[in-house]
Amino acid sequence: MISLAEENYLKALFNLSNEIGEVNVNELSKELKIKMPTVTSMMKKLSEKKLVYYESYKPVKLTEKGKKEAGLIIRKHRLTEMFLVEKMGFGWEEVHEIAEQVEHIQSFNFFEKMDELLGFPQVDPHGSPIPDKNGKITWVEYNKLSECKTGDIVKLSAVIHTSSDFLKFLNTRELKLGLKIKIKSIESFDKSMVVSYGKRPSESLSHTVCERLLVEHV
Amino acid sequence: MISLAEENYLKALFNLSNEIGEVNVNELSKELKIKMPTVTSMMKKLSEKKLVYYESYKPVKLTEKGKKEAGLIIRKHRLTEMFLVEKMGFGWEEVHEIAEQVEHIQSFNFFEKMDELLGFPQVDPHGSPIPDKNGKITWVEYNKLSECKTGDIVKLSAVIHTSSDFLKFLNTRELKLGLKIKIKSIESFDKSMVVSYGKRPSESLSHTVCERLLVEHV
DNA sequence: TAAATTTGTTAGATTAATCTAACTTTATAG
DNA sequence: CTATAAAGTTAGATTAATCTAACAAATTTA
Numbered sequence: 415m416i417s418l419a420e421e422n423y424l425k426a427l428f429n430l431s432n433e434i435g436e437v438n439v440n441e442l443s444k445e446l447k448i449k450m451p452t453v454t455s456m457m458k459k460l461s462e463k464k465l466v467y468y469e470s471y472k473p474v475k476l477t478e479k480g481k482k483e484a485g486l487i488i489r490k491h492r493l494t495e496m497f498l499v500e501k502m503g504f505g506w507e508e509v510h511e512i513a514e515q516v517e518h519i520q521s522f523n524f525f526e527k528m529d530e531l532l533g534f535p536q537v538d539p540h541g542s543p544i545p546d547k548n549g550k551i552t553w554v555e556y557n558k559l560s561e562c563k564t565g566d567i568v569k570l571s572a573v574i575h576t577s578s579d580f581l582k583f584l585n586t587r588e589l590k591l592g593l594k595i596k597i598k599s600i601e602s603f604d605k606s607m608v609v610s611y612g613k614r615p616s617e618s619l620s621h622t623v624c625e626r627l628l629v630e631h632v
Numbered sequence: 633m634i635s636l637a638e639e640n641y642l643k644a645l646f647n648l649s650n651e652i653g654e655v656n657v658n659e660l661s662k663e664l665k666i667k668m669p670t671v672t673s674m675m676k677k678l679s680e681k682k683l684v685y686y687e688s689y690k691p692v693k694l695t696e697k698g699k700k701e702a703g704l705i706i707r708k709h710r711l712t713e714m715f716l717v718e719k720m721g722f723g724w725e726e727v728h729e730i731a732e733q734v735e736h737i738q739s740f741n742f743f744e745k746m747d748e749l750l751g752f753p754q755v756d757p758h759g760s761p762i763p764d765k766n767g768k769i770t771w772v773e774y775n776k777l778s779e780c781k782t783g784d785i786v787k788l789s790a791v792i793h794t795s796s797d798f799l800k801f802l803n804t805r806e807l808k809l810g811l812k813i814k815i816k817s818i819e820s821f822d823k824s825m826v827v828s829y830g831k832r833p834s835e836s837l838s839h840t841v842c843e844r845l846l847v848e849h850v
Numbered sequence: 851t852a853a854a855t856t857t858g859t860t861a862g863a864t865t866a867a868t869c870t871a872a873c874t875t876t877a878t879a880g
Numbered sequence: 881c882t883a884t885a886a887a888g889t890t891a892g893a894t895t896a897a898t899c900t901a902a903c904a905a906a907t908t909t910a
Binding site: 503 | 716720721722726729730733734737738739742745746749
């Protein structure tokens with residue numbers, strides 16, 4: 415049995431690994447807002463349970479078993495977010511906090527039913543892929559908007575770092591997934607972009623924002 | 633802040649109080665399957681938090697504050713059960729276990745949304761009343777089927793003790809809330825009843841079953 | 851009403867998850 | 881290549897929720 419606390423460590427490890435590969439104790443500590451000694455001792459425990467590879471003074475890695483468990487938690491999180499948006503009418507900026515709690519519910523059927531009612535979605539409301547029933551994730555290679563060049567026409571496919579404030583900002587600019595965006599110009603001094611989309615002929619987006627918008631070329 | 637463990641004690645107290653008024657430590661201990669010394673110490677803690685009245689060797693009572701908190705937890709439980717049945721297609725025998733977990737989720741909006749999507753229901757799938765936003769419950773006086781007499785025609789309005797097995801049994805007999813039931817005869821030796829309802833002209837129900845079926849006279 | 855049973859409490863141990871303080875190892879910067 | 885900084889560990893304390901063993905109070909029964 416995996417405790418609630420353990421689930422949170424696995425999830426954090428999974429998320430950080432996907433960004434930066436191996437994860438050290440310090441990063442995990444910051445991510446979870448839990449002091450390093452606590453993280454160290456939890457790593458020993460998860461190592462005993464064969465959920466992570468851990469050796470003193472070295473970065474931590476999820477085992478296959480750990481990846482699967484983490485994937486299944488993230489599956490529950492993302493299915494929940496999708497359900498909250500699609501079936502309950504929440505905004506995409508509201509769902510993360512609720513899903514953080516719902517993801518720990520132990521009931522295969524509950525999440526199966528969500529999946530079914532949603533029509534087996536592949537991505538959550540932020541464009542992140544939903545792991546399958548084995549916890550396996552299918553990575554789609556997106557590009558950062560910030561790496562595109564003037565004249566490119568792209569489709570907004572996902573957003574990174576789903577803080578509620580960032581999502582509210584996107585709402586105010588009517589930036590939604592699936593939207594076609596044309597890059598009109600790039601300011602060389604601050605890398606901000608002037609783009610057009612929907613009914614907005616000219617919007618300026620800071621580099622920070624453009625780094626968090628994932629797009630596909632069309 | 634009320635912890636998950638504390639919430640479970642409050643809920644148990646609320647439920648037991650409605651059946652038997654004052655509740656002693658032993659009953660609470662059995663209900664929660666937690667040993668008596670643990671219950672005693674938790675009563676002291678809840679008493680400090682002004683959620684219960686507690687004095688050594690005396691029965692425990694919820695304070696007004698405790699009643700409100702307990703009512704709100706039960707509200708979340710029952711809204712969840714209703715949502716699972718009405719919006720997600722679960723059977724009434726499957727929802728208790730899931731609701732036991734969902735009831736602890738901290739999100740006003742989540743349960744507001746359920747309430748709204750359900751059209752502000754007054755009762756849960758077992759006919760139990762749903763407390764209002766202040767945790768207040770409106771009691772409707774039902775009669776036990778076991779207390780009715782031959783010839784009575786009644787409407788099945790609620791069921792007590794919602795164990796999954798009991799509910800599955802009701803499913804096999806096609807006994808649903810709202811059903812009109814006619815009492816054809818009562819066996820004096822075991823108090824079992826022969827009744828007719830729906831497409832079933834003659835069904836025998838044991839006294840144990842009849843005590844758990846709550847009805848209104850029509 | 852005295853004995854037996856049930857109910858309740860106290861004391862102290864245990865477990866999981868956290869912390870702080872002190873120390874060690876590894877990495878970085880002159 | 882040493883010295884300093886950053887990262888990591890160990891040891892020991894803390895808190896919440898649980899337990900068992902032993903004792904005490906209340907209730908039931910003979």
